[in-house]
Amino acid sequence: MKKLVSLFLILVLAFFLTTALDQGLDFWHSPSQLDAFRMSNAFVQNDVLGEGGALVFGxxxxxxxxxxxxxxxxxxxxxxxxxxxxxxxxxxxxxxxxxxxxxxxxxxxxxxxxxxxxxxxxxxxxxxxxxxxxxxxxxxxxxxxxxxxxxxxxxxxxxxxxxxxxxxxxxxxxxxxxxxxxxxxxxxxxxxxxxxxxxxxxxxxxxxxxxxxxxxxxxxxxxxxxxxxxxxxxxxxxxxxxxxx
Amino acid sequence: MSILLVLEWIVGIVLIIGAVACVVTENIWAAIVRLSLLSMLAVVAFALMRAPDVALTEAVIGSGLVTFVFVVAIKKMLPKENENEETR
Amino acid sequence: MIQFAGIALILIGIYGLMTTKHMIKLIIALNVMELGANIFIISIGFVAHGLAPIYTADLPNQAFSFVDPLPQAMVLTAIVIGFGVSALGLVVAQNIYKKHGTYDLSEIGGEE
Structure with missing residues (x-):
């Protein structure tokens, strides 16, 4: 009985989670993000203080x-x-x-x-x-x-x-x-x-x-x-x- | 690229099956071994998500140290349980 | 798919927390949940055809993109913390076992 109630609660939670996430993300495929708008671009380019340039290894x-x-x-x-x-x-x-x-x-x-x-x-x-x-x-x-x-x-x-x-x-x-x-x-x-x-x-x-x-x-x-x-x-x-x- | 997609699906499905088997089982040793298996699969998942740092950390900690800690914790429980079973 | 697996692992962990009373199994369910959360956070930062966020000598010349390194930095430390937390939980469980002689939470307590 307890297991059935738990299962029911979990399924309800899963329904809400998937519907909530489905609006923001490309959920059922490999997720992809728009590169230009993410926050970590500044970290990637070493550009947090605004003085970065092109990075070349070595x-x-x-x-x-x-x-x-x-x-x-x-x-x-x-x-x-x-x-x-x-x-x-x-x-x-x-x-x-x-x-x-x-x-x-x-x-x-x-x-x-x-x-x-x-x-x-x-x-x-x-x-x-x-x-x-x-x-x-x-x-x-x-x-x-x-x-x-x-x-x-x-x-x-x-x-x-x-x-x-x-x-x-x-x-x-x-x-x-x-x-x-x-x-x-x-x-x-x-x-x-x-x-x-x-x-x-x-x-x-x-x-x-x-x-x-x-x-x-x-x-x-x-x-x-x-x-x-x-x-x-x-x-x-x-x-x-x-x-x- | 498609073979990576197939691998992704396999890893995802085995992760879900393993998690259910890990949580549902009554046998505590089986649960620990399945948790270790889940950690190894998570390493593959992290590597598929291009996160080598996280995959390395999870490989060392998740499948090595966590399993050891659980095994020791249960190993200390077992002798007393055996004695109880013998006296009953 | 791996994103879906992460969410499923979190839910399965919650199910395990709700249905068992064995203390070590509770900690195992907690570990499953933590694994799911880590996989989900990593999968948020994934970019299709992205590369691992490390500058190397043989990067392609044409345009490429790294996957998001910020979730990876978060999860890297969270895994180590998770180990510490589960070790602490197991020690508490052992002390309860030493005092009460059982790992079952429903047999502890009550007045005797």
Missing amino acids: ESKNLESGSANIVTSIVVDYRSFDTLGEITVLFLSALGVGLLMGSGVRTTLRSGFILKTAAKMVAPLMLLTGIYIFTHGHLTPGGGFPGGSMMATAFLLHYFGSDTVKSNLKPLKWIESTAGALYILLGLAGLFVAGSFLQNFLPTGTLGHLVSAGIIPLVYVLVGLKVGSEVSGIVADFSKTEVVS
Whole structure:
């Protein structure tokens, strides 16, 4: 009975949603938008302050944001304050997990021979891939969030693949707080040098080079370290359990 | 271009079927595995929508870490349940 | 089609939230809903024949258009936050389990 009522409510909701959306969007086909009228054109052209021009990969210099990956330039340059808020939310959730799982020791999952052998070989490669992803976040797909999570996955594999690792989480906390503090210090440096919080105050270089885009690579490395240590902390806290004798 | 459209339809239909199977099932392990499958399909959907950054993030988090967290949460529940079943 | 799948996933998640009382299944339904919302937001920014929003060395010379990068930037952070939220929810569920010995919400509460 309850399921029937729920189904009915869902169908009513689906009817209203589809009729409401059908007016604005080309709903049943691949949606298409008029290119000229969308807001992110300014982000794509590096033209928010109104001094942009044609962008050529490898030639354009001293752009507004200077990152080849436009998503990165939005996440850590144009909307960087938003990102600061997001990693604060992630920090709060990690704090909540740590507080609620407070007492306890590491779960003794019996890891088999295959996992132990493979973890030794695969975990360093995963760590290296994570570092590559967040240092090249302004050139290739990826960035701090997937790179940090990949580092956390490598940590997790190492954590369960070896018997010798004790649950000593001090370095993680240290990295996390240092990265967060450095992010805010970079923002304050933008405030004092260029006049607004988290502004891109370094020279942005040539579009498409590794050393370019001002503070974007620095911020993304910090975000990657912070997200990686936070997610590792969540995972390590999560795998603790009460001592069952 | 048309093969991408066909892929889009396949991914969409399997997403809906998988979501229904994930929510309706009584077996908790099956629900978790289907959630992981949904995440992998969502990665394909994001890649079809030309969003490589989001696809990378979802591939790492959605199918790796979220599944791990759920598995550990249920793994802690199971031994006590087995004891209960044995004593009954 | 993927836009439609996103809306369907949101609705299926709401259905799961309404019909189950198992706490872990509630969190799974919440995850399904979050996935649907992410897919829907991404699909809003899609442009037919658009390219991924990255400047590369081998872009075509003739006119082209990128897909909208703004929804992608939103969803990129939302996925990580979603992981944190579901981990926190699972920890709360475990604490309730430790206290009451059950994952079923209808068996908790009442006076004993």
